Amino acid sequence: MRNKHLSTAILCLALAAMVACKGKPSDSQIQTKVTEQLSTMPEVTADVKDGVVTLAGNAPDEAARASAETAVAGVEGVKSITNNIMVTPPAAPAPVATDTAAMANPADEALRTGVADITKDFPGANVKVEAGVITVTGELSAAKWKTLKQALDGLHPKRVDASGLKVK
Incomplete structure (x- = not known):
């Protein structure tokens, strides 16, 4: 009778051990399920080690970053999540130049701004900037x-052309 109780106890322990082992998914199983959950986020990757999921990659905003973590948290066997996803919003489009001279030489734009500030006090002068050269007429x-010449030289243009300027 004693052997029968001992056999039953050993059988129960063995069955309990098998059930406990079967309930815990392996890292590779967790990895597969996590990858499925992140399939709509191609810029996000996941690595699983001992049930800990480490997320990496890029997301366009904080909501997408949090969404990835939430999706992974529901996977069976995940113990914890380390979210290393970087929020990198899309790059702003380059400013569109409306002036063909500005398109040819973007450095002229800063020069034009300086020239505009200086020449507002000189109503008889017409000044334009092209390819780093300031041309003065009037x-x-x-x-x-x-x-005016001293102020324009202070902007460090390639040169100041006053050949069309009449000095009285």
Whole structure:
């Protein structure tokens, strides 16, 4: 009778051990299920070790980052999640130049801004910028031209062309 109880106890322990082992998925099984959950997020990857899932990659916003973590949290066998997903919003489109000279040489745009600030005090001068060269036309007194020339030279253009300027 004693052997019968001992045999039954050993059989129960063996059955319990088999059930306990069967209920815990392996890392490869977890990896497969996690990959399925992340299939709609091609820029996100996952690595599983001892039931710990490490997420990596890029997401366009914080909501997508959190969504990836939530999707993985529901997978059976996941003990914890390390979310290393970086939020990288899409790059802003490059500004569109409306002026063909600005399209040819973007550095001219900064020069144009400086020239516009300076020339507002010189109503007789017409000034344009192209390829780093400031061209001055119109009519100015000698004193005003000297002041304007010094200010324009301070912007460090390639050169200042005043061949079309009439100095009185």
